[in-house]
Amino acid sequence: MLAPYIVYRAQRVSTLLLTIPPEVEFRSVVDSFAEVGYPSLAAKADIVSFALLELVSNSMRAHRERGISEPVKVSFSAAGSELDISVLDAGRGFDPRLLPYDLDAPVETVDLLSDSFAEYQRRYGGSRFGMGLYVAKKTFPRFTLSFVDRADRPCPWFSGLVKGTRIDLGLPIVESGSAPFVEARGEAAEPAGEVEELLPLEEVGK
Amino acid sequence: MSDERRGDCRDRSFARVLLRFRGRIGYVADVSGGGFRGLFPEDFELEAGGPIELELGFEELGIDIFSLSALVKWIRRDEGALEAGFELASAEPRSLELFNRIRTYYSNPLP
Numbered sequence: 393m394l395a396p397y398i399v400y401r402a403q404r405v406s407t408l409l410l411t412i413p414p415e416v417e418f419r420s421v422v423d424s425f426a427e428v429g430y431p432s433l434a435a436k437a438d439i440v441s442f443a444l445l446e447l448v449s450n451s452m453r454a455h456r457e458r459g460i461s462e463p464v465k466v467s468f469s470a471a472g473s474e475l476d477i478s479v480l481d482a483g484r485g486f487d488p489r490l491l492p493y494d495l496d497a498p499v500e501t502v503d504l505l506s507d508s509f510a511e512y513q514r515r516y517g518g519s520r521f522g523m524g525l526y527v528a529k530k531t532f533p534r535f536t537l538s539f540v541d542r543a544d545r546p547c548p549w550f551s552g553l554v555k556g557t558r559i560d561l562g563l564p565i566v567e568s569g570s571a572p573f574v575e576a577r578g579e580a581a582e583p584a585g586e587v588e589e590l591l592p593l594e595e596v597g598k
Numbered sequence: 599m600s601d602e603r604r605g606d607c608r609d610r611s612f613a614r615v616l617l618r619f620r621g622r623i624g625y626v627a628d629v630s631g632g633g634f635r636g637l638f639p640e641d642f643e644l645e646a647g648g649p650i651e652l653e654l655g656f657e658e659l660g661i662d663i664f665s666l667s668a669l670v671k672w673i674r675r676d677e678g679a680l681e682a683g684f685e686l687a688s689a690e691p692r693s694l695e696l697f698n699r700i701r702t703y704y705s706n707p708l709p
Contacts, residue, residue, distance in 0.1 A: 418658045436639075436676070436679050438625075439679060449657070449658070453657070503621075504622070518663050519655065519660075526623070
């Protein structure tokens with residue numbers, strides 16, 4: 393069986409790193425995600441990308457609000473039976489108690505019509521749904537959020553050492569019989585190992 | 599799906615705009631002047647033909663969450679997800695103006 397791979401801009405790769413400066417226009421980030429072709433997954437590819445874009449949007453906002461110039465990093469790996477994705481930012485984390493639901497609760501128990509969501513929306517002047525983490529939890533069977541210190545080591549929110557947030561996600565890769573193994577948005581070349589992509593495009597580094 | 603998507607103009611309007619309908623969260627895709635495709639990660643009861651009230655938000659442009667009247671033109675259920683085509687013929691002018699700002703943002707080429 394062909395080993396699973398990711399397609400990015402016509403290259404087959406086993407890992408992909410998108411490095412996103414917080415000041416780039418969001419539509420360029422959206423365009424980059426539209427170039428990612430996933431292995432056949434237990435979820436629709438568009439929904440996977442949309443859920444990731446919610447997380448990246450949250451991270452970019454945190455960087456901008458705090459004047460942090462470090463990039464947000466999104467890494468993909470299709471080396472095993474799961475598509476592994478991690479989103480790492482340096483946005484100084486957030487108080488989980490301010491979310492409109494319990495982040496540790498099973499996602500199916502979250503009531504999106506509850507008063508806490510309406511209150512959250514009011515608190516942010518009607519600009520936020522408060523759904524970014526929720527949709528990621530809903531989309532990815534494996535979801536782990538941790539706060540990290542300057543060495544990217546996990547640390548508790550109340551430690552005073554939080555530099556950023558790391559979200560690890562996993563989604564099973566499924567075999568698709570004789571159908572194309574990868575949902576690609578571009579023609580796939582031979583496997584090229586790893587790709588590191590630094591946005592915007594003129595700063596590509598491989 | 600691969601071949602279907604290649605060269606498909608839908609990808610040019612692959613957007614990231616949150617959509618809410620009766621507590622269900624979805625995404626706006628394939629934006630055009632007359633409407634858009636809505637993509638919801640989970641299936642739920644929704645029928646073609648009826649007018650509904652959606653909520654959209656797009657923080658990147660400083661657009662607060664707003665209501666948008668739309669007509670459900672078609673429904674497709676696939677892999678546990680629900681896709682719907684929404685027509686904006688009945689939307690209020692102010693809501694249409696906000697929607698068109700989002701559409702313009704995604705339509706214009708990057709500088």
